[in-house]
Amino acid sequence: MDNMTVYKKTIGFSLRRMLWDLIAVIVLAGCCVLGFMIANKSNHGIIGLLIGALVAIVILVVMMRWVSYKYKAGQIAMMVRGVTEGNLPDDVIGEGKKVVKERFVTVAAFFAVTGVIKAIFNEIGRAITRLGESIGGDTGSAVGGAVSSVISTIVNYLCDCCLGWVFYRKDVKSAKATCEGAVLFFKHGKTFAKNMARVFVFAIVSLLLIGGIFFGIAFLIFRQFPDLFKNLALEISKSGNEKVPNFLKDPNTLMIVSCVLIGFIMWSIIHSVFIRPYVLVGVLRNYIQSGINDIPTEEAFDALDSKSKKFKKLHAEIA
Numbered sequence: 001m002d003n004m005t006v007y008k009k010t011i012g013f014s015l016r017r018m019l020w021d022l023i024a025v026i027v028l029a030g031c032c033v034l035g036f037m038i039a040n041k042s043n044h045g046i047i048g049l050l051i052g053a054l055v056a057i058v059i060l061v062v063m064m065r066w067v068s069y070k071y072k073a074g075q076i077a078m079m080v081r082g083v084t085e086g087n088l089p090d091d092v093i094g095e096g097k098k099v100v101k102e103r104f105v106t107v108a109a110f111f112a113v114t115g116v117i118k119a120i121f122n123e124i125g126r127a128i129t130r131l132g133e134s135i136g137g138d139t140g141s142a143v144g145g146a147v148s149s150v151i152s153t154i155v156n157y158l159c160d161c162c163l164g165w166v167f168y169r170k171d172v173k174s175a176k177a178t179c180e181g182a183v184l185f186f187k188h189g190k191t192f193a194k195n196m197a198r199v200f201v202f203a204i205v206s207l208l209l210i211g212g213i214f215f216g217i218a219f220l221i222f223r224q225f226p227d228l229f230k231n232l233a234l235e236i237s238k239s240g241n242e243k244v245p246n247f248l249k250d251p252n253t254l255m256i257v258s259c260v261l262i263g264f265i266m267w268s269i270i271h272s273v274f275i276r277p278y279v280l281v282g283v284l285r286n287y288i289q290s291g292i293n294d295i296p297t298e299e300a301f302d303a304l305d306s307k308s309k310k311f312k313k314l315h316a317e318i319a
Contacts, residue, residue: 013071013074045235069104084168084288162184165291178314179315203271210263229255232251233248
């Protein structure tokens with residue numbers, strides 16, 4: 001199956017995640033508005049808004065953990081099957097959920113593995129920065145920092161690929177498969193670097209197009225309600241909080257900032273739902289293929305122990 005076919009057959013997961021993302025935006029906006037309206041009766045609108053946002057964040061964290069377990073992981077599992085076996089079942093959604101539940105019986109088990117994966121990749125990125133500093137002082141630090149920034153940008157892709165490897169290696173324990181996935185990046189970094197330009201180009205172009213469109217839509221809507229931002233800016237000014245930037249106390253600037261945030265949020269949702277999965281299929285195919293051609297050995301595990309404390313700890317647990 002080519003990348004586009006795998007993408008089309010697994011897009012159902014993305015559409016369901018989009019529905020939940022839209023619900024999340026509504027919950028966040030609703031809690032903020034409700035908190036502002038209730039507290040504004042006693043002239044503490046900004047405090048109510050912040051409390052509403054905090055309540056919404058707690059709700060969303062719980063909700064999105066379940067969504068990630070059920071749909072994001074299921075999509076990756078089915079992508080792996082598509083690129084390795086060349087076929088997918090008719091009920092892709094149902095099979096994806098089944099595979100995730102078989103591999104990670106509970107949500108806690110799923111996030112325990114993904115948490116370790118992220119920690120290892122983030123640690124490798126920081127190690128590259130330190131290496132640059134030790135070699136070339138300020139210049140080396142800049143180089144190392146730039147490389148680390150690139151790794152940080154694609155670290156989510158790598159984490160997803162490593163999770164995909166855990167699904168592929170279904171006959172070994174998830175902890176060992178996680179170790180293998182981390183080693184694959186370290187051993188085949190040049191292969192994954194080839195995907196870097198593609199990742200950045202897709203992200204930048206989609207940000208300019210999607211973010212720009214929703215910025216414009218938000219601006220056209222918000223300009224019809226100038227009193228809303230006058231009152232909000234006044235509340236910010238009355239709060240007396242010196243940490244709040246002065247530009248947020250100006251109604252016009254506050255409106256622009258709000259439009260930018262909405263554009264960015266909508267870009268994040270649409271990009272992650274429709275564009276990122278297509279890019280991920282290609283990156284995932286290269287990642288899995290590199291592992292199939294060269295499955296990491298115990299010697300490779302030992303080599304990475306000195307470069308990541310998180311990896312060394314996980315390695316010791318499976319030894």
